[in-house]
Amino acid sequence: xxxxxxxxxxxxxxxxxxxxxxxxxxxxxxxxxxxxxxxxxxxxxxxxxxxxxxxxxxxxxxxxxxxxxxxxxxxxxxxxxxxxxxxxxxxxxxxxxxxxxxxxxxxxxxxxxxxxxxxxxxxxxxxxxxxxxxxxxxxxxxxxxxxxxxxxxxxxxxxxxxxxxxxxxxxxxxxxxxxxxxxxxxxxxxxxxxxxxxxxxxxxxxxxxxxxxxxxxxxxxxxxxxxxxxxxxxxxxxxxxxxxxxxxxxxxxxxxxxxxxxxxxxxxxxxxxxxxxxxxxxxxxxxxxxxxxxxxxxxxxxxxxxxxxxxxxxxxxxxxxxxxxxxxxxxxxxxxxxxxxxxxxxxxxxxxxxxxxxxxxxxxxxxxxxxxxxxxxxxxxxxxxxx
Amino acid sequence: xxxxxxxxxxxxxxxxxxxxxxxxxxxxxxxxxxxxxxxxxxxxxxxxxxxxxxxxxxxxxxxxxxxxxxxxxxxxxxxxxxxxxxxxxx
Numbered sequence: 001x002x003x004x005x006x007x008x009x010x011x012x013x014x015x016x017x018x019x020x021x022x023x024x025x026x027x028x029x030x031x032x033x034x035x036x037x038x039x040x041x042x043x044x045x046x047x048x049x050x051x052x053x054x055x056x057x058x059x060x061x062x063x064x065x066x067x068x069x070x071x072x073x074x075x076x077x078x079x080x081x082x083x084x085x086x087x088x089x090x091x092x093x094x095x096x097x098x099x100x101x102x103x104x105x106x107x108x109x110x111x112x113x114x115x116x117x118x119x120x121x122x123x124x125x126x127x128x129x130x131x132x133x134x135x136x137x138x139x140x141x142x143x144x145x146x147x148x149x150x151x152x153x154x155x156x157x158x159x160x161x162x163x164x165x166x167x168x169x170x171x172x173x174x175x176x177x178x179x180x181x182x183x184x185x186x187x188x189x190x191x192x193x194x195x196x197x198x199x200x201x202x203x204x205x206x207x208x209x210x211x212x213x214x215x216x217x218x219x220x221x222x223x224x225x226x227x228x229x230x231x232x233x234x235x236x237x238x239x240x241x242x243x244x245x246x247x248x249x250x251x252x253x254x255x256x257x258x259x260x261x262x263x264x265x266x267x268x269x270x271x272x273x274x275x276x277x278x279x280x281x282x283x284x285x286x287x288x289x290x291x292x293x294x295x296x297x298x299x300x301x302x303x304x305x306x307x308x309x310x311x312x313x314x315x316x317x318x319x320x321x322x323x324x325x326x327x328x329x330x331x332x333x334x335x336x337x338x339x340x341x342x343x344x345x346x347x348x349x350x351x352x353x354x355x356x357x358x359x360x361x362x363x364x365x366x367x368x369x370x371x372x373x374x375x376x377x378x379x380x381x382x383x384x385x386x387x
Numbered sequence: 388x389x390x391x392x393x394x395x396x397x398x399x400x401x402x403x404x405x406x407x408x409x410x411x412x413x414x415x416x417x418x419x420x421x422x423x424x425x426x427x428x429x430x431x432x433x434x435x436x437x438x439x440x441x442x443x444x445x446x447x448x449x450x451x452x453x454x455x456x457x458x459x460x461x462x463x464x465x466x467x468x469x470x471x472x473x474x475x476x477x
Contacts, residue, residue, distance in 0.1 A: 013469075015470060043466075064414070065412050067408075067413055067431060218474055247474060249475045251471070252404075
């Protein structure tokens with residue numbers, strides 16, 4: 001099958017989970033014999049065309065900008081469409097797979113001009129990300145998301161909770177929405193790591209606990225509640241160090257919160273970290289905290305499970321489907337610093353139980369979350385829409 | 388625009404972040420697309436002295452890079468700066 005994929009982010013342009021999702025799915029589709037052509041935006045240092053793991057990657061250069069974000073989105077979609085139009089002169093796609101609203105304009109144009117089916121994966125919704133629609137931009141994005149779900153032949157989501165959310169919010173018929181969970185390449189996370197050296201690199205000494213939090217620094221990730229839990233954790237584990245990995249627009253606010261906690265010297269913000277650094281950190285940490293307040297899936301929890309670090313996560317949305325409480329991880333209440341501190345203590349105070357949790361987590365991961373399985377399910381969806 | 392009850396997401400950010408977003412959206416994302424303070428001022432309608440202060444701070448934070456070309460300073464986002472902006476909408 002000839003598959004076109006449209007996404008605004010693809011490595012090395014990595015913002016959130018969409019880039020990694022497209023990479024994992026694309027590689028698995030190629031391995032299963034499909035021809036994958038991926039259209040995305042340019043990124044400093046990356047060529048406008050290259051083949052990555054068998055995926056043909058076309059990058060569109062946005063030749064015209066505008067200070068307004070939504071105007072910029074329209075502009076880059078125009079340049080994406082031009083890039084696709086060039087390629088469609090020689091490639092006859094069977095299906096176009098669009099990821100999220102940002103690339104929806106190009107996908108919808110392709111559907112109508114090329115008379116081909118369009119599959120849409122909704123990784124999250126504006127109403128979820130922004131916890132409501134509080135600005136004109138949010139209303140516009142919400143409208144575009146509705147339009148994209150309306151135009152798509154089938155909408156894919158990564159969890160049952162996400163299916164419920166978009167069916168309710170956009171009035172979609174349930175039969176139009178397929179649930180295909182996210183996945184990870186487990187082998188990528190099982191590497192030999194010098195834990196002592198990694199911990200030292202981040203200022204964690206011998207005998208000190210390393211408590212890790214990984215994610216974009218935006219409100220939906222709930223990092224502020226983790227920071228507010230630190231005084232309670234520090235009372236029980238005065239030697240603990242806290243490493244917060246990720247970049248995002250609320251970083252300044254979170255750094256201020258960290259200074260106000262009275263434990264700033266123990267909290268380190270690393271900024272954006274490469275995959276290698278994240279894997280090394282997860283493999284060296286004593287606990288991974290995922291304090292999200294909105295998480296359609298929560299791939300970071302799977303990544304933690306793959307590296308063998310015990311995971312303490314909010315019981316929200318997709319995370320509630322990924323983790324089994326007190327068997328593959330520990331659930332805590334969202335927005336509750338007290339509960340987060342309790343969950344971390346539950347892991348740190350009983351290393352044998354924590355080890356048992358991680359063994360169960362790895363077993364679950366291998367059974368249920370492989371890219372091969374995701375690719376096969378996705379191809380079934382393609383087959384449904386290809387006439 | 389002034390009669391809007393709601394403010395846009397961009398306007399709700401502190402000025403530095405707002406500037407970072409605008410630099411991104413007007414395309415100053417690599418050295419070949421770097422802009423002078425005068426050009427940035429025309430796009431953003433911010434006064435050059437204020438811009439100078441914000442750009443200095445953003446450079447210190449590692450989100451903006453500057454270099455001298457034809458006797459004038461030019462500015463563009465670093466990859467960390469790009470990621471910071473994109474995190475707003477992803």
